Amino acid sequence: MDRKHIIWKHISEHRFPYVFGFALLSISCAMQLVIPMLLGTFTDQLERSELTYEHALTIAMWMALAGLGVAILRSSSRIYLFRLSRLLDMRIRNDLFKHWETLSTQYFKNRRVGDLMSHAISDVSVIREVTQSGVFQTMEAGVLISITVVTMATSIDPLLTLFTLLPLPLLSVLAYRFRQRIQKESANVQEAIGDLTSRVQEFVAGIRVVKAFVQEREQNQLFRKDNEHAVSMNRKLVRSNSMFGALSAAVVGISFLVSVVLGGIMVLRGRITLGDFVAFNSYLSLLMGPIENLGKVVNTMQRGKASENRLLAILNTRPDVADDSAADRSITAIAGDIEIRNLSFRYPEAHEATLSDISLNVPKGSSLAIVGRVGSGKSTLVHLLVRLYNPPKGTVFIDGRDIHEIPLQVLRANVGIVPQDQFLFSTTIKDNIGFDPKPYRDEEIEQAAKVAQVYDNIIEFPNQFQTALGERGISLSGGQRQRVSIARAIIKKPSILIFDDSLSAVDTETEDRILSGLNGVMEERTTIIIGHRISSVQAADQIVVLDEGAIVERGTHESLLERNGLYADLYHKQLLDEAVELHKHEWESEQPEQGEVRSATSGGKAG
Template sequence: MKALLYLNKYLVKYKWYLIWGTLFTIISNLFGIYPAQLVRYALDLVRETLDIYYLYAGTSLQESIYSMFAFSILLYGLLILALALLKGFFLFLVRQTLIVMSRHIEYDLKNEIYDHYQTLPLSFYRKHNTGDLMARISEDVSKVRMYVGPSLMYGMNLIVLFALVISYMASINMRLTFFVLLPLPVLSIGIYLVENIVIRRSEEIQRSLSRMSTFVQEAFSGIRVLKSFVQEKNSTEKFEHETNEYRAKSLRLTLVDALWQPMTVLLIGLSNVLVIYVGGQEVISGRLTPGNITEFILYVNMLTWPVMALGWTMSQTQRAAASQQRINEFLEVKTEIVSTKHLNRDIQGKITFEHVRFTYPDSGIVALKDFSMNVRAGESVAILGTTGSGKSTIANLLTRMYDPTSGTIRIDDVPVEEYGLPTLRGQIGYVPQDVFLFSDSISNNVRFGLPEMSQERVDQAVRDADLYQNIVDFPEGFETRIGERGITLSGGQKQRLSIARAIARNPKILILDDCLSAVDTNTENIILNNLKRIMADRTSVIISHRVSSAKLADQIIVLDDGNIIETGTHDELMARNGTYRELYDKQLQAEEV
C-alpha cells in the first residue's frame, strides 16, 4: 500500500472534490437510514392500530380509526419515497465529485508519466520495450483510477454507513447489535488472507499483459516482414501462447473472487438469521418490538452491499497498489542528461571533441576510443567507416542523447553540458539513419520541428531534398497522409522527407547520419548538389559508409572500431593510398558494375 502514497499529492490537489464527496456520502447514507426507522414506526403503528381497530368492532369509531390508519400509512410511504429520491440525488452528487476526481487524477497521472518518459535518455529505451511502456501509461493508470474512484467511493461509503448504522443499532439494543456484527471478524480475517493472494496474482497478470502488448506491437510494426516470410501462422501460435498464459493467470485470480463472493453472502445471511433468532428472544422479553426486528433486518441488508463490495474494493486497491508500484519504478528513474548552467544562446557551430571515449551503458560495447575532432563554424566534416565503427555514436553524443564516458565535447568552446537541452537540440538538424516518420500529412512531417513554419519554407525544403516532384504527383499533394512510420512511401522517399524535415528548420549544425543509403547514385548526386548550397552557411557533419557522400566535406575522418585511422581532405587521403583510397576504389568498381 505504500506505493499508493504517491497519489496523495493529487488528493490534496483535488481536495474539494474529496471533501464534498465525503459530505454527500454522509448525507446520502442519512437519507438511507431514516426509511428503516419509518418502517419500524409503520409496523408498530399497524400492530397497535389493529388492536384498537378490533376493540371498537361494530362501532362508528372503527371507520374513523381505519381512515386515520390509512392516512398514516400513506404518509409514511410518501416520506419513504421522498427520502429514497433524496438519497438517489445525493448519490448522484457523490459520483459527480469522487468519480470526476478520479478522472482528473487519471488525466494528470497519464500526462505526468508521458512528460517523464520524454525526459529519459536513450539508454532507458534500449532497456525497456515499447509494450511495457504503453501498458504502464494505459492499463496500470486505469487500475490506479479504480482505486481513487470507485474503490475510494465504496470504501468511504462503507465507513460512513458502518459508523451511522452501528451506532444507531447499539443505541437500540447492544446485545442484538453484538450478534449481528459477530460474523464481521471472520470477514476481516478472510480479507487479510485473500488480499495477499490477489496482489501476487495481479502482479503476474500485469507482467503477462505487458509481454502480450509488446508482442502485438512488434507484430503489427513489422507486418511487412512477417507477411514476406509467411509467418502468420507462427505469429498466431505465439500470440495464442501469450493469451493462454494471460487467461490462465486471470482465471486464477477469478477463482479467488468466485470463492470470496459466496463466503461474503453466507456471512451476511448468518447475520440475518441471528437478527431473527436473538431479536425474537428480545421481543419475547419485552425489550424490543417487532418493528425493531424489521428495522434491524433492513440495516443488515443496507450493510450487505458495502460488505460484499469490501472484497471487491480490497481487490481493486491491491491491483492499484501493484500497478502504482510499476509506475513508480519508472517515475523514480532520473535522467543524467541534464544541463549544468542552462545556457540559452545562439550557437555559431564550432565543434570540438577532445579525447572522447564512450561505452554504451546497457551493453558495455566500447563505441569510441580516444576520439578527437575539431570543426570550425561553417565547415563540413565527413565521418566514414564500416558498420559498427562508431559513426552514429558521434551523432548521439553531439545531440546529447548520451554523455561521453570520458573526454569533453564543446560547441563554440563551451561544454555541451552547459547548454539547455532545448536550446542545443533546437539548433541542430538531425537526419537519423533509421528514418522515423509520423502518421500525418507530408506537410506536417516537414514542419515537425517548427510547427508554425510557412508553406513556402516547406516547399523549399522539399525541393532541396529532391522530393518536390514526387509529392505534387500524389493525388492530395502535401496533404497526403503517409501512414504509420511512412509506410506509404518508398525507402528513398522516406529518407528524402527526413532530410527535408531537418533542413526546413534552418539549423546551425546539420547532421546527416548515413541518410542517403536508400537512394540511387543519381538521386544522391542531385541531393548532394543541393546540399552544397544548404551546407554553405552552417556546420555539417556527414556520417556515411559511402565515399561519394564525403566529397563535399572540408575534412574527412575515417573510423575503424572506434579509432581514427585516417584524417584529411579528399585529395590528401587519395594521395596516401590508404584505407580511404581502398574504400573509394571498391565503391567506384561496384558502381561501374
C-alpha cells in the same frame, strides 16, 4: 506529481471537493435509515391492529420521499466524486507522457512499446478505479456502518447489535490474508497485458516481413501463447477475488443467522417488538451492501497499489541525459565550431569501448565526413554530439565550451540531424517537414522539399503536402522517407547539420541532385556526413575513417586515395560494384523480349 504517492496526493490536493462529496453522501446514508424505521412502525401498528388507511398512506409517502432523496443525493455525490477521479486519470497520463519526454534514449532502448502502452492505459485505469469506486465505496461504508450500528444499538437493542456484528471483524482478517496475494496477481495481470500489447505492436510493425516470410501461422501461435498467459493470470486474480468474496459472504451470512435466531428469541420473550425485529433486519440489510463492498475495495486498493508502484517506478526514474549544474543558461545559440579531445565512450550495457581516443577539430562552416565499416562507431559519435548519450566531461566542445555547459534545449535546437531510421509521424507531409516548435510558411516547406529533391514526388500525390502518411511513414518509399527527413532537418536552418547515412536509399543520380542542392544550405554551417558511399562524402573538407571505434585515417579524398589504405579499399570496392551493376544492366537491356525470341524462332522455322 508527488514521486512517493499518487492517489493520496491527489485526494489531499482536492480535499475540499472530496469533503463536499462526502457531505452529500453522508446525508444520503442518513436518509436511508428512515426506511427501516418506517417499516418497523408499520409492522408494529399492523400487529396491534392500529394501522389505518391514512397511516399507511403517510408511511408510504415518507418512504417514497426518502427513497427519492437517497437517489438524488447518492447520484449527485457519485457524479461529483467520479469527476475528480477523471481529473486524476488525465493528470497521470499527462505527467507520465511529459516525464517520458525527459528520459534518455537508453531508457526506451531497454523497454518494449507494449509495456509502455500498458502503463499509460491499464495501470492508469486501475488508479482511476481506486479513486472512483474505491473512494466512494469506502466513504459510503464508513458513514453507513457507523450511523447504522449506532441506530441499531440505541433504538433497538445493544446486546442484539453486539452479537450480530461480532462475526464481521473476520472480514478484516480475510482482507489482510488476501492483500499480498491479490496485489501480486494484479501485477502479474498488468505484466501479461504488457506482453500481449507488445506482441500486437511488433506484429503490426513487422507485417510486411511476416507476410514475406509466410510466418502468419507462427505469429498466430506466439500471440495465442501470450493470450493464454494473460487469460491464465486473469483467472488467478478472479479466483482469488471470488474466494475472498465467497468467504466475505459467508461471514455476512453468519451475521444474518445470529440476527434471525437471537432476534426471534427476543421477540418471543417480549424484549423487542416484531416491528423492532423487522427494522433491525432492515438495518442489517443496509449494512450488508457496504460491508461486501469493503471486500471489493480491498481488492481494488491492492490492484491500485500494484499499479501505483509500477507508475512510480517510471516517475522516479531520472534521465541519464539532463542539464546539470554545469549548464550555462546564458547560452542561447551556438555558432558550430566543434572540437573533440581524446574521446572514449562505452555504452552502459557494453563490455568494450565503442569509441577510443577520438580527437577531431571541425571549424565553423566546414564539413566533416565519417566513413567506416558497419559497427565502427560512426553513429555513436554523432549521438554524442547531440547528447543522446552523455560524453565524458572535457571531451566534446562546441564554440570552445564543454558540451555539458550548453543547455540541452539550446544544443538540440541548433542541430539538424537526419537519422538512419528516417522516422516519420502518421500525420501530413507538411507537418513532418515542419516538425518544429517554430511555425513555417508553406513557401519555406516547399523550398526545403525542393532542396531535398522530394518536391516532385509530393506534388504527384492527390493531396500533395496535405497527404496523410501511414504509421512511421509507411506509405512512402524508403528514398522518399529519407528525403522528407532531410527536408525536416534543413528547414530549421541550424548551425550544425548532421546526415547519418541519409542517402543510402536513393540512386546515385538523385544523390547528386540532393548534394548539389545542399551546397547552398551547407554554406556557413558546420556539416557532418556519415556515409557508406564514397560519392556522398568525397567533397568534404576533411574525411576521417573509423575502424573498431578508432580513427585509422584522416585527410581529403585525394590524400586518402594516395595512402592506399582502408578508405582506398572502400573506394575501389564501390567502383567495382558499380561497374558490375552497370554491366549487368547493359546486358539485360540488350536481351530481346520473350515474345521477340519466339517470333524469331518461328520465323526461322518457317523460312
